[in-house]
Amino acid sequence: MPKRTDISSILVIGSGPIVIGQACEFDYSGTQACRVLREEGYRVILVNSNPATIMTDPEFADATYIEPITPEMVERIIDLERPDALLATMGGQTALNTAVALAKSGVLEKYGVELIGATVEAIERGEDREKFKHVVASLSDLPGGAPEVARSIMCHDVDHVVEAARELGFPVVLRPSFTMGGVGSGFAHDEVELRAMAEIGLDASPTTEVLVEESILGWKEFELEVMRDRKDNVVIVCSIENLDPMGVHTGDSITVAPALTLTDREYQRLRDIGIAVIRAVGVDTGGCNIQFAVNPATGRVIVIEMNPRVSRSSALASKATGFPIAKIAAKVAVGYTLDEIPNDITGVTPASFEPTLDYVVVKVPRFAFEKFSTAEDTLTTHMKSVGEAMAIGRNFTEALGKALRSLEDSRAPLRLAGPVMDKQEALRSASRPHDGRLQDVVQAFRAGATVAEVFEATKIDPWFLDQLVMILDVAHQVAKAPGLDAGVLRLAKRHGLSDAQIGDLRGMSPGQVRSLRWALNVRPVYKTVDTCAAEFAARTPYHYSTYDEETEVSSRTKPAVLILGSGPNRIGQGIEFDYSCVHASMALSAAGYETVMVNCNPETVSTDYDTSDRLYFEPLTEEDVLEVYAAEAAAGPVAGVIVQLGGQTPLKLAAALQSAGLPLVGTSPQAIDVAEDRGEFGKVLAAAHLPAPRFGMAASASQALKIAAEIGYPVLVRPSYVLGGRGMEIVYDDATLTTYVTTVTLASETNPIMIDKFLDDATEIDVDALFDGQDLYIGGIMEHIEEAGVHSGDSACALPPITLGAHVIDQIRTSTRAIAEGVGVRGLINIQYALAGNQLYVLEANPRASRTVPFVSKATNVQLAKAAALIMMGATIRDLREQGILNLASDGASVPASAPVAVKEAVMPFNRFQTSEGHSVDTLLGPEMRSTGEVMGLDGSFGIAFAKSQTASYGSLPVAGRVFVSVADSDKRHAILPMQMLADMGFEILATSGTAHVLRRNGIDAQVVRKRSEGTSATGEPTVVDMILNHEVDLVVNTPYSGASSGSTRQDGYGIRSAAVMADIPCVTTVQGLIAAVQGIAAVRKGRITVRSLQDWGPLMRPRP
């Protein structure tokens, strides 16, 4: 059937900010969908609050709304744009829930908008556990009979949950309805655990429903990615097997494609069930994911769940097979049948087939527990990982080795040499699912454990365990070989050992192993991901390395530029860097280069084979990048290698790559060192007469105390190497400093800590700029809303700056230029300043693409990363101004008066983590970055823009109701005015006694409520925590008490903030945040919030040439 002509415009809903469980895989799918729909001639309207996405680039849709994804805001967009159809299966649970809400409230009917991809009924049959259970049970026509689901009971209150668990027998699984990424779900082993979890789960479910289910802990877990068209053709795109057995969320599991431990009969049974389920649920047009558990002893199959939409697994499956699920799903959603859609990889065969793999794909999760030191790190059915890396090899061992080194976590690659653990200890540790369990398994084997023992401890399928034993056998051969000859090296490489691992086994450095390997000509070849195991010729150069005979890299004449991506998402390095890499690829491809992307993150747009001319799905390590370069250098001229756009990951490789002779372009590694070395950078600042906060480096507590005495408290302390501010703290006294130095960071000569003067009450300013050696172009100046001290990645900020005067802007321009010149930047630089009093201090400079590049680009309608890539390849700012890529005469420091205010707000993952006691972790912002994503609010005025940013990230600010306030003494003075405004707007003010006292003295009527430490009164008067949990408060304002490292006051604050997170109530933790919130509330109360597309804003953002 050809595409539908009865619809002409389609609204696509994105997934909003990156959060745990919903990351840039939805930018990948949404970008594909938008691209396809536009190619098909539809008018595409997009809503997504996340500015760091490629899909929200104005060229991917006809009307792009960077607006909060709430039913109210989407209705306004529908009212304005009047789309014929709504595609909600590309934007994760956020989009699906929004679409269901719009359908149920009658909005879609009112405006005549058809839901395409999946109907509301299908979505509910797939997602509502009771309905899904009935669907599965109804499939009695299947050969082999109706599939089973786990026995379960739906409950609406805690007592019922307990009763159900008694009937099914402990342990039981709790699954709240309609939550994303498994929020509130998990295993309960006893009644105490059960009651605590049931409360959270019931609360997390928008329908207050929790399913209590029999345990299938330890069973084998599989997933199928299924596609269906409107003629009822169904194909299975990919099977995925979880190495971690049932009990660990698939997002937190090591997963493998294809499934490796099923016979054909068993696989076909899953396939039959998968097809029957998608038909019965009625996802008519698009993709979905179905999960199964298989009892390893009997083969009994249980259908776990389905997602009636594209998912993280479908992104993985797309990358793993070369079958672009989202792209095909979008085509199918507008009426094409699978046999009408060509397979782009072969060009000659249709999409109505099932990819077959002649390689193995391994995905490993990346966690961030180091950011949440109090969080419990046992893995459960509630997803906790923040990113993932994927690797492709010709066998499991090779793919696993590559995947583990792709994580860029020194603890991840299997430790094959060195001290041997105690066997029982290793087995005990391996029995608990956690980040690093696989390492424990390997150490257990090294300590002499058998496959049977490890299986007993972990329930990991013996096939995988046997493969790990094989890796150890290979390691043994490497260690014991009289000399490293080509045969031994090749054997090691074929089982995924890195040069570093081989070096560990032989007492050699990785460089020595590499030299020897190269001398013996043991080099990888590059194979192609082609969907068909070489049955047909592939046209798409999507490559992976392996140690085999024949390479498939074709020669070329065009000069190539290698772009190194950013690897797995983590806190501090996420989608923003992928955005810059993708932009570089687009700009350089347009400029006539052959772009070659190297990356290992399956969630991203950069690893879409459509993005660059060539794609190498490879780890971003020195070894792997050097080999890719060698392969491309053999294929044709290489004009440059770009390391500055992918964040720290490629930047860390710069020096090594340069010394290996790679033609790095842009800012040189020497210049990068200048910016990163405090001494060298200090010289640059001194030469330009720019002040920086005083600082020092300490290798011991006594040194630290001495430095602190010199520069004065408060001080900002951190380890000398940091990413995303890891380990940073603000310290106010000697005792805390001593503790920090001696216990927290274990400072030493080789690992000193940095101590900076902390500027209290300073305004932090972030600048992104381009420099070509001659000219400076300020991309944007962002004024932070939280004071300096909150990590810039976690702080909300506004562009244009809302309070800075012309004089400060001039100073910023002069200073930025001096730094860019002094450091030697060619391309992008990000500088953080602090304005304290009238003095502008330089905090730090990063000569690379920063996290804020996409935000600035969206807010100013100038694509900085594209410009940067061209500058790196030799273009000048003058050229780019003339070409219209940059503004002709002005830059981002002088935003036209017509331009909107853009507010960026960070999104924190606090609701994902719990302490081992089951409390939520503290929500305080600090110098350590903890946010996973960001949103943008865009409006003519700051107040509404800020309000939108809050709606998009945390839920709307209240316009009436009750505010609870408790602020630190140092904040009380600044809190008076905003609290007065809230009172004037009619808010009822609740406060702790100290704060209430101050407010009353200033004429604000505040009612005192009990602190948690005071407990419920004899008359039953509740504490503030109880009130928050009972949703009797609409806004919480709680700023931390500086410097107190313990004590009941701090504990009270923690309790209040945790309760706000659990109750999902907006919680402001800084006075500046309070002021902004009040501005937002006032603006919202004044008038209706309007929406406006980027395409409409565009001309207003850039001055007329």
Next chain:
Amino acid sequence: MEPTVPAILVLEDGRTFRGQSFGATGETFGEAVFATGMSGYQETLTDPSYARQVVVSTAPHIGNTGWNDEDDESSRIWVAGYVVRDPSPRPSSWRATRSLPEQLAAQGVVGICGIDTRALTRHLRERGAMRVGISTIDLDPQALLSKVLQAPAMAGADLAGEVSTDQPYVIPARGEKRFTVAALDLGIKSMTPALMSHHGMEVHVLPQSTTFDQITALNPDGVFFSNGPGDPATAEHAIDLLRQVLAAGIPYFGICFGSQIFGLALGFTTYKLKYGHRGINQPVKDLRTGMVEITAHNHGFAVDAPVGVEVDTEYGQASVSHVGLNDQVVEGLQLTRDGRLVGFSVQYHPEAAAGPHDAGYLFDRFADMMADWRNHA
């Protein structure tokens, strides 16, 4: 890790791969073909259609689930040799009773592992299926090449006699018996009569030399010709037999080789594909419904018949019913007389094993055709 025995693989055009022995040691020759299924090696190895062929598995990990007592498609392994990249040392499956290498060694099947199977596959794709030798005895490529060149080619090979049953046997109907089917074993897979039996058919599996009289003596409701190895153009007896069946108006169903025989009996020709279809992911369109099914294929030859045209034959109107969407190869034929279906065949494997079950409806179609014939006879 056990010490490895070196092995060598030489193609008739001289391309050589060095690897390690897998399964039995020794020397073997056959036609090199690649199979792209990621599951079902036990079914593949025991499929008689692979007789005299050296199968290259494109899926790298083979042997993961070992060998069990239920999944054999015939009484033995038929492949002439097996080429895999990464055999699993130990199986993991609750049904496994032994490992694949043990089973190969027990049946004397010579294999090679550790070679670049993708390079070999690409070579076969570009140059076409060709003769090959594997040896653990003679590691000199030149010497092995001369032996390869002496081995017989697949074109012109009549292999049905090698794989067919010597004696007729009966698979009873499961449940109520509705039909009697005479099934000519040209290399039949056990899943085929098993599925027929599930559809109420009593299946008489007959040797390939069976005569028309022997068939009519069974008074069958339908006749079935199975899959099998070799060049269909050499199967003169089977073609002749089928013409008698068609002339008698007995409903006919054919799979794979049985489809090629059907084509030849109807007056079409067959030809050898460059490298064949061997996989379980092949899209086929049923031209009657427009639906696409994902099917299991194992064929090196195909029928040459015009698509979209009804051809008058002495047995009725013949037409192409199914087409492979990857390369537009004829994947199914049908014969109608007075608008009623009297015979059909598919080039692929509705019985799957290994493979998807999408085409299972064809057994219903066979049953319906027989019922229709009986009602109108």
